Amino acid sequence: MSAHRVVVVGGGLAGLSATMKLAELGVAVDLISLTPVKRSHSVCAQGGINACNDQTRQLGDNEWKHFDDTVYGGDFLNHQPPVKEMAYWAPKVIDLMDRLGVPFNRTGEGFIDRRRFGGTLYKRTAFAGATTGQQLLYALDEQVRRRESEGLVRKFEFWDFLAPIQDDSGRCRGVVAQDMSSMEIRAFPADAVIVASGGCGLVYGRSTMSVFCNGSAASRCFQAGADYANGEFIQVHPTAIPGSDKLRLMSESARGEGGRVWVPRKPQDARAPKDIPDSDRFYFLEEHFPEYGNLVPRDIATREIFDVCVNEGLSVEPDRMCVYLDLTHIERRELDRKLGGILEIYEKFQGVDPRDVPMKIFPAVHYSMGGLWADYARSADGGLEPGAPQNQMTRIPGLYAMGECDYHYHGANRLGANSLLSCIFTGLFASPSLISYAQSAGGSYRDVPASLLESAVKAQQTRHDELLKGTGDENPYLIHQELGDVMTRSATVVRRNDQLQSAIETVDELHQRAKRVHLSDSGSWTNQNVIFAKALQDMFPLAKCILKGALQRDECRGAHFKPDFTKPSLTAEDPAERRRQAEQWCDAFEENNRKYLKTTVAKWDASSDQPQLSYEDVDTSLIPPRPRLYGLVGAEVIEEVWSERAARRQSEASDTQPSTSSSSDAKV
Amino acid sequence: MIAPESNPTSSAAGARQAQMLKVRVLRQDGPGQEPYWQLFDVPREPDMNVISVLQRIAAISETVDGKKVAPVAWDCGCLEEVCGSCTMVINGKVRQSCTALVDKLVEDQPDEIVLEPMRKFPVIRDLLVDRGRLFHALERVKGWVPVDGYYDMGPGERQSRQQQEQNYPLSQCMSCGCCLDACPQYLKIELEQEDGESDEAFAARQAAAYDKGFIGAHAISQAMLFNNHPVGKTLADQRNEELSSAGGIQVCGNAQNCVAVCPKEIPLTRSIARAGRSTTLYQLKKFFER
Ligand SMILES: Cc1cc2nc3c(=O)[nH]c(=O)nc-3n(C[C@H](O)[C@H](O)[C@H](O)COP(=O)(O)OP(=O)(O)OC[C@H]3O[C@@H](n4cnc5c(N)ncnc54)[C@H](O)[C@@H]3O)c2cc1C
Ligand code: SF4
Ligand code: SF4
Ligand code: FES
Numbered sequence: 001m002s003a004h005r006v007v008v009v010g011g012g013l014a015g016l017s018a019t020m021k022l023a024e025l026g027v028a029v030d031l032i033s034l035t036p037v038k039r040s041h042s043v044c045a046q047g048g049i050n051a052c053n054d055q056t057r058q059l060g061d062n063e064w065k066h067f068d069d070t071v072y073g074g075d076f077l078n079h080q081p082p083v084k085e086m087a088y089w090a091p092k093v094i095d096l097m098d099r100l101g102v103p104f105n106r107t108g109e110g111f112i113d114r115r116r117f118g119g120t121l122y123k124r125t126a127f128a129g130a131t132t133g134q135q136l137l138y139a140l141d142e143q144v145r146r147r148e149s150e151g152l153v154r155k156f157e158f159w160d161f162l163a164p165i166q167d168d169s170g171r172c173r174g175v176v177a178q179d180m181s182s183m184e185i186r187a188f189p190a191d192a193v194i195v196a197s198g199g200c201g202l203v204y205g206r207s208t209m210s211v212f213c214n215g216s217a218a219s220r221c222f223q224a225g226a227d228y229a230n231g232e233f234i235q236v237h238p239t240a241i242p243g244s245d246k247l248r249l250m251s252e253s254a255r256g257e258g259g260r261v262w263v264p265r266k267p268q269d270a271r272a273p274k275d276i277p278d279s280d281r282f283y284f285l286e287e288h289f290p291e292y293g294n295l296v297p298r299d300i301a302t303r304e305i306f307d308v309c310v311n312e313g314l315s316v317e318p319d320r321m322c323v324y325l326d327l328t329h330i331e332r333r334e335l336d337r338k339l340g341g342i343l344e345i346y347e348k349f350q351g352v353d354p355r356d357v358p359m360k361i362f363p364a365v366h367y368s369m370g371g372l373w374a375d376y377a378r379s380a381d382g383g384l385e386p387g388a389p390q391n392q393m394t395r396i397p398g399l400y401a402m403g404e405c406d407y408h409y410h411g412a413n414r415l416g417a418n419s420l421l422s423c424i425f426t427g428l429f430a431s432p433s434l435i436s437y438a439q440s441a442g443g444s445y446r447d448v449p450a451s452l453l454e455s456a457v458k459a460q461q462t463r464h465d466e467l468l469k470g471t472g473d474e475n476p477y478l479i480h481q482e483l484g485d486v487m488t489r490s491a492t493v494v495r496r497n498d499q500l501q502s503a504i505e506t507v508d509e510l511h512q513r514a515k516r517v518h519l520s521d522s523g524s525w526t527n528q529n530v531i532f533a534k535a536l537q538d539m540f541p542l543a544k545c546i547l548k549g550a551l552q553r554d555e556c557r558g559a560h561f562k563p564d565f566t567k568p569s570l571t572a573e574d575p576a577e578r579r580r581q582a583e584q585w586c587d588a589f590e591e592n593n594r595k596y597l598k599t600t601v602a603k604w605d606a607s608s609d610q611p612q613l614s615y616e617d618v619d620t621s622l623i624p625p626r627p628r629l630y631g632l633v634g635a636e637v638i639e640e641v642w643s644e645r646a647a648r649r650q651s652e653a654s655d656t657q658p659s660t661s662s663s664s665d666a667k668v
Numbered sequence: 669m670i671a672p673e674s675n676p677t678s679s680a681a682g683a684r685q686a687q688m689l690k691v692r693v694l695r696q697d698g699p700g701q702e703p704y705w706q707l708f709d710v711p712r713e714p715d716m717n718v719i720s721v722l723q724r725i726a727a728i729s730e731t732v733d734g735k736k737v738a739p740v741a742w743d744c745g746c747l748e749e750v751c752g753s754c755t756m757v758i759n760g761k762v763r764q765s766c767t768a769l770v771d772k773l774v775e776d777q778p779d780e781i782v783l784e785p786m787r788k789f790p791v792i793r794d795l796l797v798d799r800g801r802l803f804h805a806l807e808r809v810k811g812w813v814p815v816d817g818y819y820d821m822g823p824g825e826r827q828s829r830q831q832q833e834q835n836y837p838l839s840q841c842m843s844c845g846c847c848l849d850a851c852p853q854y855l856k857i858e859l860e861q862e863d864g865e866s867d868e869a870f871a872a873r874q875a876a877a878y879d880k881g882f883i884g885a886h887a888i889s890q891a892m893l894f895n896n897h898p899v900g901k902t903l904a905d906q907r908n909e910e911l912s913s914a915g916g917i918q919v920c921g922n923a924q925n926c927v928a929v930c931p932k933e934i935p936l937t938r939s940i941a942r943a944g945r946s947t948t949l950y951q952l953k954k955f956f957e958r
Contacts, residue, residue, distance in 0.1 A: 024818050035743075036803065038843055039751040092820040099824040101813040101897050103836040110826040129836055134750055138839065142812035149807050181792055210745045244713060245720040245766075246747040337833075341840075345748050348767050428818065477727040520729035521738035525698050526793040528741050529726075 002028040002152065004438050005445040007175050007190040009161040009217055011037025013133070013420060014403025015196035016140035017427025023147035025435060030188050031144070032156045032177050034212050038141045041198050041210035042423070045133020046251035046342050048125035049097075049420040051090030053114060056122040063088045066124065068623055070418060073119040073297050074369075074411020075558040076597060076625035077230065077618055082376050082408050084622060085383040086425045093424050094126050100139040104128050105338070115256045115338070117416040119297040125417045130251060130341030136420060156188075160531055161217045162463075164193060164224050164399050165448070165456040171441065172398035173448045176456045178464070181526050185460050187453035189445040191438035195221055195394075196403040196427070199368040203539045203546070204492070205484015207365035208240055208249040218372050218405045219538040222545075226394035228602045228611070229407040230370030231542060232549030235414055235559050236492050238301035239325055240364035241346060247364035248349060250325060251342050252416040254359075255294040257335075260326045261285050261305070262358075263314040273324060273358045284308050288631050299413045299559045300630050302363045306493045309362070316360055326358035363493060367419065369410045369559065370545070372401035373601055376408070382622045384429070389437035392430040398441065400434060402426040407599075412558025467530050472516025476533045479514050483507065483536075487543060491550050495562050500551040507547060511540040511609065545602045545611045552613060555596045567592075570634025582637040586645060589627050597625060624649070687712040689770065690732075690780035691721055693740055696791045700860060703791070707732045707780075718758060718765035718773075718783065719744050722795075742795035749931055752842035755849070756795045757784040762849040764931050786849045790858040801857060801878045802845050805887035808879065809907050813900045825898040838893040838939065840932045847885040847926035847936060853919050857881050882919040883911070885926040889939035895946065908950035917943050 004027045008015045011033040019029045031037065052061045067087035071078045098104060098112065104126050105113040114123040128135035147153045158180040165174040165187060174189040200215025201207030222228045239254065239261075240247040255261070262283045264276050285304055286293045296304075305323050309315040316322050327335060327343075332355050335343060346354045373395060377388030384391055392400045401407075402423070409422040438444075490496075490503035514537050521529040555565050567588065572578040599618055602611035626642055629635040689710045696703040709732050710724045726739040745753035747766045754765040759773060759782050773781050789797035848854045857877050861870045891907040894900035911917045920940055927936040 021818055035745055035751075035753065036799075036843075038803070039745050039753050041746070043751050043842070044746050044748065095820065095823045096818060099813070099815050099821065099899070101824075101839075101894070101900055103832050103839050106827060106829040106832045108829060110828050112823075128839075131750065131840060134842070135836075135839060139813075142806075143815075143818075145803075145807055146810075146812045146814070210751065211747065212745060244715045245717060245723065248748050341750075348749065349769075351769075475727065477723070520736065523697075523738060526741050526796060529739055 002026055004028065004191045004435060005030065005189070006192050006194065006434055007032060007188050008194045008196060009033075009175065010040070010196035010198060010403070010405075011141075011144070012040040012042040012196060012198050012403060013137055013140060013423035014427045015040075015194065016137065016144050017424045018194050018196060018402060018431045019153060020140055020143045020147065021428050021431040022434070023144070023152045025432065027152075027435065029153045030156060030190065031153055032159045032161055032175070032188070034158070034160060034180070036157045037144065037155065038138065040137060041213050042137045042420070043134045044208070044210060044249070045136075045420055046130045046249065047117060047253040047256065048115060048127035048132045048417045049094065049136065050117065050124045050415070050417040051094045051126065051421070052087075052122065052124055053091060053094070053112070053126075055114065056124055059122065061122045061124070063090070065122070066090060066120075069120045070409075070415055071411060071623055072626070072628065073415040074413050075628055076411060076620055077233070077557060077599070078411035079376070079408040079619045080622040081378045081382055081384055081619060085429065086409060086422055088383065089425050089429060090421055093421060093428070096428075097136055097139055097424070100143060102128055102135045102139045115253060116295060117256050118252055118292075118295045118301070119415040125253075125256065127253065130253060130339050130343075133420060136424065140424075160534075161195075161197070161220065162460045162534075163220050163456065164396060165189070165452060166224065166396065167448075167452055170225070170397060172396050173452065174445065176460050178460070178531075180528075180531055183464075183524050183527060185457050185464065187457050189448040189453060191443075191445050192398045192400065192434040194400045194402055194434070195372065195405060196401070197405045199404040200539070200542050201365055201368070202535075203483065203543050204234075204365040204487045205481060206245070206247050206488075208237055208247055209366070214535040214539060215368075215542045216535040216538045218401070219541050221372055221394060221396065221399060221401070222541055222602070223538070223604050223606065224396065225604070226396045226399060226401070227373035228370065228542065228545050228604075229373040229599050230549070231545030231602060232491070232553060232600060233369035233412050233559050234365060234491065234546060235298060235367035235369060236302045236363045237366035238298055238305050238363050239361040240366070241349060241359070242320065242322070242362055242364075243349060248345055249364070249366065250346065250359060250361050252298070254325060254327060254339060254342065257338050258327070258330050259294065260329075261294055261301075261323055262326060263308055263316055263323050267313050268316070268318050273326070274328065282308075282314065292630070296630055297413060298416065299561070302493055303561060305363055322360040322362045324358040325361045327354055328356060328358060365488070365492060367414055368404060369407070369412065369414055370549075370600075371405045371407040373599075374401045374406045374408060378619070386429070387432045387436050389433055389440055391433040392426055393433070393437070398437060400430065402430060412560060463534070464530065467517070467533055468519065468522045470516070470518055472518050474513045474517045476514065476517045476519070476529070476536045479510055479517070480536050480539075483510050483539065483543060486510075487546070491546055493561065495550050495560065496564065497551060497554075497562070500547055504544070504547045504551065507540065507543050511544075514540065541604055541611065548611055548613060549600045549602065553596060553600065555592055557596065569632050570637060578634060578637050579641070582634060582641040585634075585638050586627075586641050593625055689721065689774070691725065692780050692782045693725075693794070694784040695740065695794050696785070698793055699790055699858075706737060712770070716770040718768040718770070718781070719747060719754065721770065721781065722765070740795060741793040750842060752844035755786055755844045755846055757786060757849070758782070762786060762846045762929055764844060764846075767931070786845060788849045788854050788856045789845065790856070799843070799845050800874065801881065802843055802848060802884065802886065804875060804878045805883045806843075806890060808883055808910050809887045809891040809894075810903050810910075811887070811890040811894055813894065813897055814903055815899065827898070831896070835893055835896055837932075837934055838889050841886055841889060841934055842932060843886065844931060845886070846929045846931060850925040850929040851882075851885060852923050852925065853921050854882050854884055880915055882915050885920070885936045885940060888917060888920070888943045889934060889936055892939040892942050892946075904946070905950065908947050911943055912947045912951060917947055
């Protein structure tokens, strides 16, 4: 029998890579998932996975630049040591996935082919057709099946994780979960637990995510005492296909392969798109951002599309907002080879061939940058200390968060193709940390007191029974719909304090109503109704973190955009005056960073049913924050002023502080 | 099991709003119980698929004659035909419900939409079935690359574009089970947990029964995928052995129903033909090496 047992909640890329690595290290794993792990949401990822590579290196790229692009794209809200470690691991992650059999697209000579994604100038993204996430997930699923057949891994699929089990010291000793068929509630003792439960798109009703992405697992940990960080940072993807049950993603790779975004210059031009000559087309991304063109970072592309439709009234259709994403200038064969999968999705759901007719797209909620607060140990070289027990550990000792449900890799805005990387990286890199933890914490999954397990099960059984008995009259499905509507209206692309304030009130009311749900099924066999009701109730703590975090953050950073707090472009023509404005601009930037370059950390207060927010410093010790100036008038002057200041600061620093040690961890 | 979404209230939608969709569902309360039919009325909306129809039914939970009933149980995930969750039999044809567009279904069969669970897997409840056997078959064919471990050992062997283009389509199998449901040789195996039998004992008994049943087109195709991988092929003999044993390739009657229903258009008959050749060669080799 294995010395250690770990419970992994979630079998997406993060959960599976962790399971696989733990099994290799001889640890027994109980893997719990809402769905057969092979069906996890990661399967939806289309575009690819980033790593610098032999080709980009020769064009001047390296790991450090990947790291730099990631924190710059994230508007410096990312913790830098974990991001640095991830960037340096990236090429190794691709190599491993290649060995596991992922059919990455190949060049004519048989090397792994690459494409360019948003927010970088290099072709770093490896891809497998247009179903990269599916292919990566399957490779990991296969390895986990192999370990399962060897007996080290036990899978509990169609099981709902309900809560961590904590002993008197607060330490996590396992989990409680429920079989979604028999409705049995059971305790799973463990030396340590990983939650790898993905994003929380369902809080917004419709998004690009799978129906499993309801945030329930993260919320249950949050309510048990793990902190939730940066909740307000929700990525809205610029290009999705509007639908009544789901907003289906049109991957960034469509633009990576040359797709162009445009609207007719004449509002709602009635001509067929191909009859509109170039001169009557407004390629607004290319015009506004000559360097990056259609591949500006997501937050910017999203706002531009939103702006062109909402403020300039140039939506392609009069009663539904959308713009064209055009691939029709690219050869069919080429499109089939590189984008086949996603073009089929469009064709299947819209009944139109995007190889002939430009697609109609609009932004949609896509990714949660925020998540469970998790720790790390910084190494002397500014990366992570391998095997340190605190890597990825939440505030609950012995409970770890990995993948989209953690918070520190993507800052205020995630770059395309970086998430698959962070998921696999954390699973591989941080799993050994659980072993060090289990060894240093002592005790074992075998000697968790039975009374502790029983009382944890009992608490969940009570919640379950009370829901079934419920005498309320609220319909959980309709409440979910209302929640989705209010979140989508108030906390997506453009945020205003009055709207956020009123959304907070609405969500409070909905939360109270959600406690009085009436279930149309009170049975004790495969009761999807009660499982949904629980997930719904648990969406509220996260929704509240998102709204309150957004309300209190009076600035623009990455995906969080408040028009009332934008920084102005430079207006002066006269060079001296312009220079003075740039100085002022930089002063304001620095002042703003002093106040808001902070992680939002929420603690759940059960007595008031509200999150309590506090703010924590971000470790920016490796790359000093600099302004993100995509498309701003006067950017060159600001940049000039900024580099002078940076140079000055650096020379001052090296005068006073010969060892560049800022390693006294910025995190408290 | 997710919430329905608001109706877009454009005028076109308003006009069609009055239109009701009749949806007939074959229900079953639990394993081994008698199935029964129920009819639901669902307001028609633009751009509906069978998933959104089921979402409306979940929210109303009322039959045409106003009887309050438990919501229909079913499975879905990605809603874009890539996870394989939502397979069911729609108007007599096994397929994914997320890509079953109502407009299209009504065009072909205007009076009603008929939903039934898959026929070759044990029903858990209503449209939800237990596809454990399907995943078990992937273990039978050792559908993985037997790498030494997960340390950094540099890149894998270089592969030609041609080989990638051969493997990628096979690797898109999403374990939906359509090919199995349509196959005349794939027969339902349904066991019941006995009183006092532990979960582990039941799982072992199930696995033993599955081992004797037909392995299925999807698994044959996966075996061919891994046999075509530079390191995966080191297990080729073991895969061929499994495909040659009871429930192996010889069960396939070449009816080709599987390939016709595969939503991912996986060239299953090509895989089956390759597997036929490969197991024959393997048997010959075994014969001469005796
Ligand atoms: C349409 C789309 C396309 C994308 N494309 C890309 C891309 O090209 N490149 C990129 O880098 N990123 C992409 N992303 C983002 C990326 O796919 C995700 O961030 C990533 O897959 C998340 O993986 P994960 O392992 O954290 O979680 P998931 O894959 O979401 O897995 C979560 C797991 O947790 C389980 N779970 C959840 N709740 C519970 C519970 N209560 N009880 C038990 N189990 C539970 C689920 O069953 C599942 O197994 C895309 C995202 C979307 C929506
Ligand atoms: S070809 Fe073989 S596997 Fe396919 S349907 Fe026919 S009998 Fe079944
Ligand atoms: S081969 Fe096709 S039909 Fe069969 S399980 Fe795979 S994807 Fe589904
Ligand atoms: S819901 Fe994933 S295939 Fe239909």
